[in-house]
Amino acid sequence: MDIRAGKPDDIPTVLAMFDSAVAWLTAQGRTGQWGTRPFTGDPRRTEQVTRWAHSGGMRIADLDGTSAGCIVVGPAHDYVTPAPEPELYVQALVTDRRYAGHQVGRTLLDWAAEEARARGAGLLRVDCYAGDDGRLVAYYESCGFTRAQPFSVGEWPGMLLHRRP
Template sequence: MQISLAVGDDLADILQICDETVAWLVSNGRPRQWGSRPWSERPAQVERIATLIKDKNTWVARSGTQVIGVIAATDSAPDDVSPAPGKEKFIRLFATDRSTRGSGVGKDLLLHLESESARAQATCIRVLCYTGAGNGLRRYYENFGFTEIEPYSIGKDGIPTWFGALMQRTIS
């Protein structure tokens, strides 16, 4: 497996991984996590990922020529997230091909991001983590050294529809 900076030609492969993730989440009763429509059919998501690639904020894991995972992180959090205690990398996208589950691709991508973050002199990596459906994703991040900073939710008309947590890993 190799990890490299994503290029424009990787967009279709990244969207395929995201579409497969959406399908898996929906089939497991978790449509709120990433929505229920494939990201390749959602122009805002396509543009968001294309911009992350163009801005050199996205890395892909490859097995041969096949993209098997992706992680993207920017230098700041969304506007509605509390500020970091110092310079940060904020995860905007993290997904792996479902066929690689348990193989360490996700761990390797997170370790690569940690190395890139240290090189950029960031003091922490942060992410908004979905906490529904039994907290499996939260446990994944906690096993990698992330801790919850505060609860986070997104809602419509004052009613929360997406429950999560702002999580942080300090870079030493």
């Protein structure tokens, strides 16, 4: 698996990754995380991915020459408690569902931990959807993260997690 810097040309591919994740979650009745509508064609989602593509923090995991996942790192979201020390924050993580089981997300999170260490940050944080069956929180825990603090954005339940790089 190769991890490379994301670029504006990747915007449609990243939107499609989110589309595949939304379709999969919806098919499982787990719609609380990202809803039921595809990201492609949604102006707000397109603007968000465009910002990431220009931020310098977007990375794409390529598997056998095909883009399989995306991670975005940078400053923490404003809805979480600020970190008490230098950190790197995972702003977004998505895997194209065609590559489920290929460890794409785990590999991208390991890259983020290495990147945090290289930047001199002793903390890697991420937040995620904590509703429904809790499987997303459990996934991050399986990747070495520890629960730090529950929070909510309106009705959306979230969990802030951290990991030492």
